[in-house]
Amino acid sequence: MSSAPRLLALGAVLRQYEDYWRPAPFWQRHPAWCDSTPDLVAAVMTLNDAETEILAADNARLWRWLARYMPDWAHFAELCALPAPRHDPIPDLGRRSWHIPGRKQAQIQAFADVLGEPVAAIVEWCSGKGHLGRHLGSQWQLPVLSLELDAALCAAGQDFADHMALDQTFLQADALATGSAAHLAQRHAVALHACGDLHRALLVGAKAHGALAIDLAPCCYYRINTPRYQPFNPEADVPLSQSDLHLAVTETTTAGGRERRQRDVAMARKLGYLAWCHDHGDASRQAGLKPVPAAWNRRPFADYVQAMAARDGLGWDARADWRAYAETGRARQKEVMRLSLIRLAFRRPLEIWLALDQALYLERADYAVTLREFCAPGLTPRNLLLSARRQATI
Numbered sequence: 001m002s003s004a005p006r007l008l009a010l011g012a013v014l015r016q017y018e019d020y021w022r023p024a025p026f027w028q029r030h031p032a033w034c035d036s037t038p039d040l041v042a043a044v045m046t047l048n049d050a051e052t053e054i055l056a057a058d059n060a061r062l063w064r065w066l067a068r069y070m071p072d073w074a075h076f077a078e079l080c081a082l083p084a085p086r087h088d089p090i091p092d093l094g095r096r097s098w099h100i101p102g103r104k105q106a107q108i109q110a111f112a113d114v115l116g117e118p119v120a121a122i123v124e125w126c127s128g129k130g131h132l133g134r135h136l137g138s139q140w141q142l143p144v145l146s147l148e149l150d151a152a153l154c155a156a157g158q159d160f161a162d163h164m165a166l167d168q169t170f171l172q173a174d175a176l177a178t179g180s181a182a183h184l185a186q187r188h189a190v191a192l193h194a195c196g197d198l199h200r201a202l203l204v205g206a207k208a209h210g211a212l213a214i215d216l217a218p219c220c221y222y223r224i225n226t227p228r229y230q231p232f233n234p235e236a237d238v239p240l241s242q243s244d245l246h247l248a249v250t251e252t253t254t255a256g257g258r259e260r261r262q263r264d265v266a267m268a269r270k271l272g273y274l275a276w277c278h279d280h281g282d283a284s285r286q287a288g289l290k291p292v293p294a295a296w297n298r299r300p301f302a303d304y305v306q307a308m309a310a311r312d313g314l315g316w317d318a319r320a321d322w323r324a325y326a327e328t329g330r331a332r333q334k335e336v337m338r339l340s341l342i343r344l345a346f347r348r349p350l351e352i353w354l355a356l357d358q359a360l361y362l363e364r365a366d367y368a369v370t371l372r373e374f375c376a377p378g379l380t381p382r383n384l385l386l387s388a389r390r391q392a393t394i
Contacts, residue, residue: 003363003371007235007356010079010349014238021247021346025339026271029332033342040069044338052337053260059251059348059377066345073345080348082384084373085114100131103379108132110375111192111217114385118142118188120212125184125191125202126175130157130168132192137161137168144168145183147175181205188213193382196223203232203358206388207365214362214388217374221245221354229354232361238353248351250344251381264333266297271336272329273308276320301326355384362388 014021023031034041047055055062060077067073100108112135120142124133127146134157137144144161146168148154154170161168173180175198184202189211191202199218206214221229222245229240270289290311296304302322309316352371359369367388374385 003356003359003369004233004235006079007233007353007360010353010356011236011238013076013079013349014346014353017346018238021343021350022244024243024343025336026267029335031339034339037069040342041339043069044341045335047338047341049334052341055341056337056344057251059345062341062345066342076349080352082352082372083370085110085375104131107192107375107380108135110379111190111215111385112136112139114372114374115190115215115387118190118213119389120186120188121145123147123183123187123189123211125189125216126194126198127153127157127170129153130161130170132190133168134161134164134166136190137166138164142167145187146170147173147180147183149174176201181209184211185209186212189215191216193217193219193380195220197225198223199358200224203361207362210390212390214367214386216358216386217382217384218355218358218386219249219382221248221351232357233364235360236353236357240350244350245354247343247347248354249382250347251377262294262297264337266292266294267336268326268329268333269297269301269304270329271332272301272325272327273305275328275332276305276309276325277314280314280317351384355386358386359388362386366391 019032019036025031055065063073063077067077108131111132115136117140118136122133122136122142122144124130124136124144124146127133127148128150130144130146130148133144133146136142144167146154146157148157148170149172151172154172157168158170161170171183173183175194181201181204184205189202189206191199194202194216196219199216202214202216205211222242224230224242224245227242229245231237270292274289292308296307299307300322302318302320305320305322305325306316355371359371362369367390369386369388372385372387373383375383377383
């Protein structure tokens with residue numbers, strides 16, 4: 001079945017409910033939906049910290065909770081249902097696992113298990129050290145061309161391949177350069193978590209140069225060199241900014257307790273700083289914040305604000321009630337986490353909509369395409385696998 005009907009249906013959902021997912025409560029304290037659905041606001045604000053964290057980390061549970069207040073949500077969940085493996089494999093890559101962290105090993109094996117036997121020689125797009133290519137080349141005894149920009153990663157990967165006597169060659173090249181796509185011709189392209197413009201270049205290049213097959217796990221859709229998403233198909237008519245695209249990859253089920261606590265502290269401090277900015281008449285801070293060095297979050301709050309203000313070119317008022325601003329930040333952080341649950345419910349529909357736009361593009365280039373999950377989200381939330389095979393090879 002063509003991806004077009006599903007793309008249209010999900011697009012209609014995203015447009016219908018855009019007031020729920022476009023505004024970020026971090027920046028917009030009172031999104032419009034707070035007025036239109038006060039019962040939902042009341043319900044979400046009564047959640048405790050543990051309940052909020054559980055819902056934020058589990059799409060299915062969040063959707064079931066939200067369905068009490070948005071009856072249409074059961075239909076939305078059906079649109080997002082995808083085939084999934086029964087369980088994640090236990091990593092057992094043997095010599096191919098050298099210098100690969102355990103979670104990455106499991107991701108590679110899950111990706112390879114769902115992919116099955118490649119249909120041709122392999123080109124590994126944005127390969128890093130070539131761990132995925134090394135696994136596939138060794139398993140199926142196929143030549144592998146690993147394309148990577150970083151020379152040090154190429155050298156390390158080539159050492160691994162040579163030590164194992166594999167037919168794996170590293171090419172130092174920019175995936176976005178004009179000539180790189182030519183290496184896709186008559187090969188089976190694979191990419192595990194290629195970001196933004198890098199996976200877009202893979203899809204366009206595969207079509208232009210006749211790749212026989214593509215297996216792609218996309219990632220970080222917002223890493224593009226344009227201010228707005230450029231759809232592959234005219235049916236993909238949901239306008240998306242880079243901020244909107246960031247929503248699609250906000251799921252972090254792999255984060256540990258320490259990381260979450262650090263996240264909460266960092267958010268509370270930013271919100272406390274923004275409250276101070278507001279009281280000092282600096283509305284420009286509402287447009288965004290530069291990344292904050294992690295070490296600044298270990299400073300006393302007054303020193304933190306002083307460093308932020310100096311960096312942002314703001315005057316400094318040492319007489320401010322820093323304890324009150326810090327408490328305001330902590331209170332706002334709890335409010336933001338709860339209100340953001342409604343926005344987070346749309347992250348998976350948005351991500352699948354983006355993948356369907358890619359799938360339909362390949363279908364119209366005479367590929368047979370499937371979209372599925374290659375592992376559970378606990379192993380990696382970026383678990384979508386777009387598999388395409390040229391019709392003539394089937």
